[in-house]
Amino acid sequence: MQSEAATPRRGRGRRPAAEVRASVLRAAADLLLGEGIKAVTFDRVATAAGSSKMTLYKWWPSAGALAAEAFFAHSEQQLEFPDTGDIRADITTQLRAFVRLLTHDGTGTVIAGLIGNAQTDPELSAAFSRHYSAPRRALAVAAFEKARDRGQLRDDIDLGILVDQLWGACYNRLLVPDAPLTEEYAVALVANVLDGAAPR
Amino acid sequence: MQSEAATPRRGRGRRPAAEVRASVLRAAADLLLGEGIKAVTFDRVATAAGSSKMTLYKWWPSAGALAAEAFFAHSEQQLEFPDTGDIRADITTQLRAFVRLLTHDGTGTVIAGLIGNAQTDPELSAAFSRHYSAPRRALAVAAFEKARDRGQLRDDIDLGILVDQLWGACYNRLLVPDAPLTEEYAVALVANVLDGAAPR
Structure with a gap:
């Protein structure tokens, strides 16, 4: 079983958690937008992100929860509500x-x-x-x-x-x-x- | 094709289509209300209704379509909209x-x-x-x-x-x-x- 600790970064040390997390979210968003929600499985996201499935299981309670977070992390729209006074x-x-x-x-x-x-x-x-x-x-x-x-x-x-x-x-x-x-x-x-x- | 004419007597011959359809819808509604939509598969409905899976495939384009029709056929609410003039x-x-x-x-x-x-x-x-x-x-x-x-x-x-x-x-x-x-x-x-x- 592959783990983050076993993934050297430029030959030394492991990838920082924030970096792993960002690449997992990006991989999940790509699968979601490219093939739909059924494509977002822990297996496929782990493979696409070059991450371990154990890490995904640790960070997200379900593949659907990962899909939702990925979509909103990588979507362009802002939560901002315009305020012109009207x-x-x-x-x-x-x-x-x-x-x-x-x-x-x-x-x-x-x-x-x-x-x-x-x-x-x-x-x-x-x-x-x-x-x-x-x-x-x-x-x-x-x-x-x-x-x-x-x-x-x-x-x-x-x-x-x-x-x-x-x-x-x-x-x-x-x-x-x-x-x-x-x-x-x-x-x-x-x-x-x-x-x-x-x-x- | 099943027909009334092909049903000579109880216990012999084929059940009329309308009767089969009603029992399939009832079985699908029972599964839906009892176990949720994931339980409504052609396999399980056919078994529960004592019907053939081929008949279900012929009559409904998907198990989901069967579930929707079953729910509304067997649910109590009326489509009626009250009209008191107010x-x-x-x-x-x-x-x-x-x-x-x-x-x-x-x-x-x-x-x-x-x-x-x-x-x-x-x-x-x-x-x-x-x-x-x-x-x-x-x-x-x-x-x-x-x-x-x-x-x-x-x-x-x-x-x-x-x-x-x-x-x-x-x-x-x-x-x-x-x-x-x-x-x-x-x-x-x-x-x-x-x-x-x-x-x-």
Whole structure:
């Protein structure tokens, strides 16, 4: 059984853990984006990263958890939420970018695959939440709180629910594709959510 | 081909196709609810239903598609959308029942598993849409159109998007469980969606 200690670096010593970790995450992301989530197994990632399978078992509770961390570590998007002082404009910018991500060749399928596999892999579910959805939810809620303080959102509204109404609605069209997901959809969704469905 | 005409009497000849189909769907639903979606294989369903695997291959494009049809054929809920003439009350009734379904022992996990597996099984995705999500979407939109005609929903709103804002928001809490899904959530969601997040 191969171990990191048995892998000399330029002939001497072992590779630093951070370096091994980075190359494992890169290898996992490549497999995920190239062949889909089913390709991300400890076996294949270890081989591609030139690492030992024992190390992977030690660091990640499941191959799915590794896939989720790899995707978000190597994906381009920032967690940043724009803050121009106009919540309607900022949500629209954010949601359009999100829809582009979800409908982009590869990334949309990967995100759908991660959420899909998370339903039967609790470790992947936890990793998806930790590395992606929970921090995104927190950033959105923080932006909503500032907007509420500026008088742009109602005082009596549940800001957490707003996250589901916006990003959750987009996920719904990704995961249960009965109707199209487009940037125009994102724009109309923001109007629906902010202005309300009942007559004013 | 099995037919009524080919079944002379109980205990002799072949079972009618409709009877075989019903017993296959029942066996698949039992496996799905008892052990989860991974238990629904053509092998196990054929054995449990006392049917031939060839018949299952002939009738269903994938075990996932069979699982989806089985779940909705044998689940108790109706597709019915209440129509009391008050859209706010009707949506609230519908969403509370939906949240109860999603948070019920067994059914929530099964629905999450069906949507999850649908991400990598196109036949399951198609069956989920055909037997469940597309007809539900159509019924909701029809109810919204009647409400709009009564002046209870704005004329300029996209009624299809409203479906994602309501049921999609609940699915989001089921599939990406960063925040709780409760009947109180359903009630607050309806207020958010109808009244809008922006100050009136």
